[in-house]
Amino acid sequence: MAKALQSKYVVFGVLTLAVLYFTFPIYWTFASSIKTMEGIHTFPPNLIPQQLTDPIWKNYVEMWTERGFNQFTLNSLTVAVSTTVIVMIFGTLGGYGFSRFRFPYDDYVFIGILGARLLPPIGMLIPFYRLFGELQLLDTRIALITVYTYMNLPLVIWLMRNFFISIPSDLDEAAYIDGATRFQTFKDVILPLAKPGIAASAILVFLFSWREFLFALALTLSPSAKTLPVGAMMMVEDVVVIWNFLAVAGFLAMIPALLFVIIFQRHIVSGLTAGAIKG
Template sequence: MSTSNPLFDQERRYEIIQSLGRAITSKYVVTAVLSALVLYFTFPIYWTFVSSIKTMAGIHAFPPSLVPQEIIDPIWTNYTDLWFQRSFNMFTLNSLVVAIATTILVVTFGTLAGYGFSRFRFPYDDYVFIGILGARLLPPIGMLVPFYRMFSLGNLIDTRIALIMVYTYMNLPLVVWLMRNYFVSIPADLDEAAYIDGATRFQTFKDIILPLAKPGVAACAILTFLFSWREFLFAFVLTFTDAAKTIPVGAMMMIEDVVILWNYLAAAGFIAMLPALLFVILFQRHIVSGLTAGAIKG
């Protein structure tokens, strides 16, 4: 009776594992997997756009067509009706004003605060830093009533200023944390060399440190803009009229009492997607480098 050789069995298993590893990591398998992931994540964007140029009858048609006739002869009236007849031009303007103003405030104060925390030491600085981060840990819905009460007392309900203040409060702690860690990753020897050359603290920050931190600043600006652009909860509760409503609230208005206007809702959704798509396509290098440096260093 023959007995198996343990050494031979171990070598055989090792060869099988190596063969499987080579097969899994071959360029054809990797290409197929990545192509499937790209298709999976981009199909909702494609389907939203297709639905935005259909009629209501085309949307409810069964079975649905992946390449409908509207691709060849698109129905752009959905966008024109949405823009001019349903006040979406005002909603878009409100979103742009709120998002841009919030981004400027958050990036300006967050960058300065992050630099201060990275370069200066003062009593209880770690506790102050943790306190700033702790403000962001509160669930947004838990702050809804206090914010509403405060803005009611200040006659700021249904104004863009209220949304800008809320979004600044929500985004500033994250930007302070990211920028503080990003500045920590920049050697402090550069500051000292600039002082020796006669530069002031502000000149050192503006001319030497800040240019090196551009990827982090860009990542923070993009994240803040996208959050302010897509936020729904506070915009829904704090605004009532078209003069202050933003795109997410305007899109919800396509859901009426007895019918859902899917063609207008898809058009509104695609308009809301555009900034995120453009930022990811144009600035993905800055987003990745800024977040990785700001998140793992310091």
């Protein structure tokens, strides 16, 4: 039995089933997005799409042009990319500082930063709403970027601090001996070694900012600031759910996040396999 389970054919079969299991929702979402409403409600459902729209991309065109998903996509990309860039800049610098420098009460400061993230997001909704109302920032992308930065920065500082600690401090000292400044050491020596941690942190921040719904719903009022998750919710109307348009929204929301993960995954693999440090 043990030899049979270790057979390459068994392993291949198990992996194939796992891939089919995890990719089927993606396929079903796409298949539903090109169906008519009659095709959506067909019972039993057809694995191969029937009663398709004519032309087949009609639902996508209508969602993109008539239902404002071009603006929703632009808003989501702007918020997610801006948040990721801001968080990674300050989170990487903060993580490096906590890993290399010692100052009075540094552990308490670090715990305090992490403690700010322990609050449940829904508990911060009203304070943020009132704050942005006073600052006249409601219904703006700046409000979402600010909230997402607050919620993701502690996580990235913690992740990058632990990653920088795993990099020997002897490399810093060797760079100082060679005449490098503190910033040059960080930029040219430490930062390239931290690419896997930076990529992993960037993926987490982007995905959270891309899919976040609660604050995007509460802090935005008009299409000029609404994001894709909120736009998708608009397909759930009072008396009917427009399932094919909802599937279009889900598939459109999936594509940029999937591309982002694929691109950064390559950097993670290359960073982990790019050789070793010899002492």
